[in-house]
Amino acid sequence: MERILACLSPSPSNPKILRAAAAMAGGHAELTALYVETPQLSRLSGADRRRLQENIQTAEELGARIQTVSGDDVAFQVAEYARLSGIQTIVLGQSDFRLSLLPSQASLPDRLAEYLPDAEIHVIPDRKRSLYYPPRREVISRRRIGMDTAVTLLMLTAATLLGMLLFGFELSGSSIMMVYLLGVLIVAVITSHRAYSMVASVASLFLFNFFFVQPRYSLAVYESGYPVSFLVMFLTAVIAGTLANRLKQTAFQAARTSFRAQIISDTDQLLAKAESREEILRVCAEQSAKLLGRGVVLYEVSGGSLICRCAVPEDPPALPDTPAFTADGLLHTQGENGCYPIHVQEKLYAVLRLAEPDPPPELTAQSTLVSVLGECALALENEKNAREKEAAAVLAENERLRANLLRSVSHDLRTPLMSISGNAGALMANEARYSEETRHRLYADIYEDSLWLTDLVENLLASTRLEVDGANLHLSGELIEDLFAEAVAHIHADSGHTVITEPLQELLMVRADSRLIVQVLVNLIGNALKYTPPGSTVRLSAERRDGRAVLSVADDGPGISPEEKEKIFEMFYVGDSLASAGRKSLGLGLALCRAIVDAHGGRIWAEDNSPHGAVFSFTLPLEEVEEHG
Numbered sequence: 001m002e003r004i005l006a007c008l009s010p011s012p013s014n015p016k017i018l019r020a021a022a023a024m025a026g027g028h029a030e031l032t033a034l035y036v037e038t039p040q041l042s043r044l045s046g047a048d049r050r051r052l053q054e055n056i057q058t059a060e061e062l063g064a065r066i067q068t069v070s071g072d073d074v075a076f077q078v079a080e081y082a083r084l085s086g087i088q089t090i091v092l093g094q095s096d097f098r099l100s101l102l103p104s105q106a107s108l109p110d111r112l113a114e115y116l117p118d119a120e121i122h123v124i125p126d127r128k129r130s131l132y133y134p135p136r137r138e139v140i141s142r143r144r145i146g147m148d149t150a151v152t153l154l155m156l157t158a159a160t161l162l163g164m165l166l167f168g169f170e171l172s173g174s175s176i177m178m179v180y181l182l183g184v185l186i187v188a189v190i191t192s193h194r195a196y197s198m199v200a201s202v203a204s205l206f207l208f209n210f211f212f213v214q215p216r217y218s219l220a221v222y223e224s225g226y227p228v229s230f231l232v233m234f235l236t237a238v239i240a241g242t243l244a245n246r247l248k249q250t251a252f253q254a255a256r257t258s259f260r261a262q263i264i265s266d267t268d269q270l271l272a273k274a275e276s277r278e279e280i281l282r283v284c285a286e287q288s289a290k291l292l293g294r295g296v297v298l299y300e301v302s303g304g305s306l307i308c309r310c311a312v313p314e315d316p317p318a319l320p321d322t323p324a325f326t327a328d329g330l331l332h333t334q335g336e337n338g339c340y341p342i343h344v345q346e347k348l349y350a351v352l353r354l355a356e357p358d359p360p361p362e363l364t365a366q367s368t369l370v371s372v373l374g375e376c377a378l379a380l381e382n383e384k385n386a387r388e389k390e391a392a393a394v395l396a397e398n399e400r401l402r403a404n405l406l407r408s409v410s411h412d413l414r415t416p417l418m419s420i421s422g423n424a425g426a427l428m429a430n431e432a433r434y435s436e437e438t439r440h441r442l443y444a445d446i447y448e449d450s451l452w453l454t455d456l457v458e459n460l461l462a463s464t465r466l467e468v469d470g471a472n473l474h475l476s477g478e479l480i481e482d483l484f485a486e487a488v489a490h491i492h493a494d495s496g497h498t499v500i501t502e503p504l505q506e507l508l509m510v511r512a513d514s515r516l517i518v519q520v521l522v523n524l525i526g527n528a529l530k531y532t533p534p535g536s537t538v539r540l541s542a543e544r545r546d547g548r549a550v551l552s553v554a555d556d557g558p559g560i561s562p563e564e565k566e567k568i569f570e571m572f573y574v575g576d577s578l579a580s581a582g583r584k585s586l587g588l589g590l591a592l593c594r595a596i597v598d599a600h601g602g603r604i605w606a607e608d609n610s611p612h613g614a615v616f617s618f619t620l621p622l623e624e625v626e627e628h629g
Contacts, residue, residue, distance in 0.1 A: 002028070002029040002030070002088075002089070003029060003030045003031075003032060003085065003086065003087045003088075003089070004021055004024055004025050004029050004030070004031050004032070004087070004089045004090075004091065005021075005032050005033075005034055005078070005081070005082055005085075005087045005089065005090045005091070006018050006020075006021035006022075006031065006032070006033050006034070006059070006064065006090075006091045006092070007033075007034060007035075007036075007078065007090075007091070007092040007093070008033040008034055008035040008052075008055060008056070008059060008066070008363075009035070009052070009055070009093075010044060010048040010049070010051045010052035010055065011051075011055075011093070012051065013093065014055045014093070015055060015058045016093075016124060017091060017092065017093045017124045018033060018055065018058055018059050018062055018064065019058075019062065020091055020122070020124050021033075021062075021064075021091040021122075022062040022063065022064070024089070024091065024122070025063075029089075030065070031059075031062065031063055031064040031065070032064060032065050032067055032085070032087065033056070033059040033064040033065070033066050033067070034067050034068070034069065034078060034081055035052075035066070035067070035068045035069075035363050036068075036069055036070070036071065036074045036077045036078060037068060037069070037070045037071075037253075037362070037363065037364050038070075038071065038072055038073075038074060044362065045359075046358065046359030047359075049359045049360045049361070049362065050358070050359060050360055052360070052363060053335055053360040056335070056363065056366075057335070057336070066363075066367070067081070068363050068364050068367045069081055070253055070257060070364065072246075072250065074108060075108050075111035075112050075115060076111075076115065078090065078092075078112060079111075079112055079115030079116050080115075082116060082119060083115075083116065087119075088118065088119050088120060089119070089120045089122070090112060090116070090119055090120070090121050090122065091122045091124065092108065092109065092112075092121070092122075092123060092124070093123070093124050093125075109121055109123050144192055148190075148191040148192055148193070148196050149196075151187060151190050151191055151196075152187050152191065152196045152199060152200050152203075155183040155184075155186055155187050155200065156183060156200060156203055156204065156207060158183065159179050159180045159182070159183035159204065159207075160207050160211060162179050163176040163179050163180065163208070163211065163212060164211065166179065167211075167212055173208075173212055173213070176208065176212050177208060177233055180204035180207070180208055180233070181204075181233065181236060181240070183200065183204065184197055184200045184201050184204060184240065184241060185197075185240050185241070185244060187200040187241075188200075188240065188241035188242075188244035188245060189244050189248065193245075194241050194242055194244075194245040197238075197240075197241030197242075197244070197245070198238060198241065200241075201233075201234050201238055201241065202234070204233070205230050205233060205234060206219065208230075208233075209230070256364075257364075260291065260364070260365070260368040263287055263290060263291045263368060263372065264368065264371055264372060264375070266287065267283065267284075267287045267372050267375050267376070268375060270283045270287070271283055271375060271376065271379040274379065274383075276383070277300075277380065277383050277384075278309070278310075280376060280379045280380055280383060281298055281300060281309050281310055281350060281376075281380075282310050283376070284298060284342065284350070284352065284372070284373065284376035285297075285298045285310045285311065285312045285352070286312050287372055288312075288352055288369060288372060288373070289312040289313075291365065291368060291369055291372065292354065292361050292365060292369065294354060294355060294356050295311070295312060295313055295354070295355030295356065296311065296312055296352055296353065296354055296355060297310075297311040297352075297353050297355060298310050298311065298350055298351070298352050298353075299350060299351045299352075299353065300349070300350045301348050301349060301350060301351070306351060309350070311355075335360060335361075335366060337353075337357055338353050338354035338355075338356075338357025338358075338360075339351055339352070339353045339354075339357075340352045340353075340369060340370070340373055341373075342373045342376055342377045342380070343377055344377045344378065344380075344381045347381070349377055349380045349381075350376075350380070352369075352373060416449035416450075416452055416453055417449075417453075419445060419446075419449050420446050420449050420450065423442045423443075423445050423446050424446060426442065427439065427442055427443075455526060455589075458519065458522075473512075473513040473516070473599060473600065474513050474515075475511050475512060475513055476511070476512075476513075476514065477509050477510075477511055477623040478509065478510055478511075478512055478514045478517070478623075479507070479508070479509050480504065480508045480509070480510060480542045480549060480551065481501075481504060482514075483510075483512075483514060483517055483518060483521060483551075484501045484521065484540050484542075485501070486514075486518050487518050487521035487522050487525060487540075488501065488525070488540070490518070490522050491522065491525050491526065491529070496534030496535055496536075497529050497532070497534065497535070497536055497537070497538065498536075498537045498538070499525065499529075499537075499538045499540070500537060500538070500539050500540070501539075501540045501541075502539055502540065502541040504541075504542055504543075505543065506544065508542055508543075508544060508549050508622065509622065509623040509624070510549045510620040510621060510622060510623055511620070511621050511622070511623040512600055512620050512621075513596075513600070516596045516599075516600075517596070517600075517620070519592070519596065520592075520593045520596050520597065520604075520618065521540075521551070521553065523589040523590065523592065523593050524553040524593065524616045525538055525540070525553055526589070527589060527590070527616075528553060528554075528555040528557070528614075528616075531555075531557060531558075532555045532556070532557030532558070532613070533557065533558075536555055536556055536557050536613075537555070537556055538553065538554070538555050539552075539553075539554045539555075540552070540553055541554070544622070545619075547622065548602070548619045548620065548621060548622060549619065549620045549621075549622050550617055550618075550619050551617065551618055551619075551620065552615055552616065552617040553615070553616045553617075554609050554613060554614070554615040554616075555609065555613045555614055555615075556609060556612060556613040557612070557613050557614065558612065558613075559608055559609065559612055559613050559614045560606055560608075560614045565605075565606045565607070568590050568606065569590045569591060569593070569594045569604065570591060571588065571591035573591075593616075593618070597618045597619070597620075600620055600621070601621060602618055602619035602620050602621070603618065603619055604616070604617070604618035604619075605617060605618075
């Protein structure tokens, strides 16, 4: 696809060049508007910046892609960009204005033709300085003028005193001239304008003539060679001052370029560390304010409206309440009234507004700002995608758990329900024919299945309550002995098992939701009774350990294999030992225990008992016991 380059400038007639280039593109070629920032044009006035911003908007409306480069030589920068980008058609303006006083200096089109002999260069006649539109003279404060004047006078005085010292040692006049030349160079480096180095050059000539040329203390000159020396010294000082001033401007521009590159690098690092949308917006506001050197306020788009999220500094200006500043109207706005959209394609996330939109920032600063906002927009997009992915994962997990629950309930409830209904039907139809032993066995089966269903319902209700209430626990101070006693009272133990509560070494009170903790103990004791052979012993104990209460339920059964000690706390997990024992289970009890203990800020684990068996322990926060005498 063909590409056309149009030169961009703050000239009032620059839209004419842009429209001519857009007409040449005609929709079949890609249009690029290039702005070259030179040291002379790096400090535009407020009016020039506003005009440049208007020209940028015109270029964007015409479908141009805005690009900026920096350098001393406009022709070289334009030619180099065109060469690297593969552009063969260049459109620019031509005027009678020149930066140089030398009429022999080649014009911009001529120099471009030298750099790009194969390119098509279209010159649009323009008498309003379309490209070399000079910046207005910078307003210098009185304090700065006073400081520069003082520096000039001080250097002239110091050079004269040092020259007198050298004159006393009978050194040649050329050595003293070098002292004055050094002073002029120092003035050129320190002061803000080269006019001071020019004044210092002329003053140095008169001071050297007055103090060190015979006849001394007069401006008369007897030797015919001194005027030539004076002229050489003057030209040397002027050239040195001009070069020093240009070097300062180049160094200043290089420092600004480095600063903007550092801003982009810091932004990338800070965004990589940001973990939430609020942190991303804060980084965006802080880095933008640092880049532009002015206050900013950042508005997040929520439901089509703008909501202020953060500002740097903390006193943000209000966004104008006009139809033009709706979220939809700001999507394609770039710099209008100090507003910059933060978007990815057509998705608008936020809007950055300058606290002081006038004068507009420099074009290179705006380009860097757009890069920073683009990085922030991508970070917001990634954060949104991560949240949606996490929500989808949670939804999928919930669906999986719901499906597992329905499958397990429908499958595992069928057996006890059919057993209950079958045994009950058999008793109703043939009770008189059964022996006492047979009837007792059928009654026991019905009772055991009903207890299993009761435990299942209790676990499901507790799980539902924990899911709905979350961490909103009804905490109170509870004695561990009372919790053990209430849990044992809920256990339906046959004569083949023994449940023992070991005496506590001290009075321990925990801060917990008693109903939920009793449910944990009931589940742990019930599992110990179900999965240990008749005659086994279950022991309840508690102790203080590392500032917390540790409650334990131990049995002397076959124990748990090492690979199952972590899996048994997962929902719907049924171990091999349980399956081999032929026990009915949905795998909810231990998962519910872990959820309850986690909600209390504790942890639960399983370990081996000595010499055999398993110990289930969990921790709870201690509550101080108040003793009343």
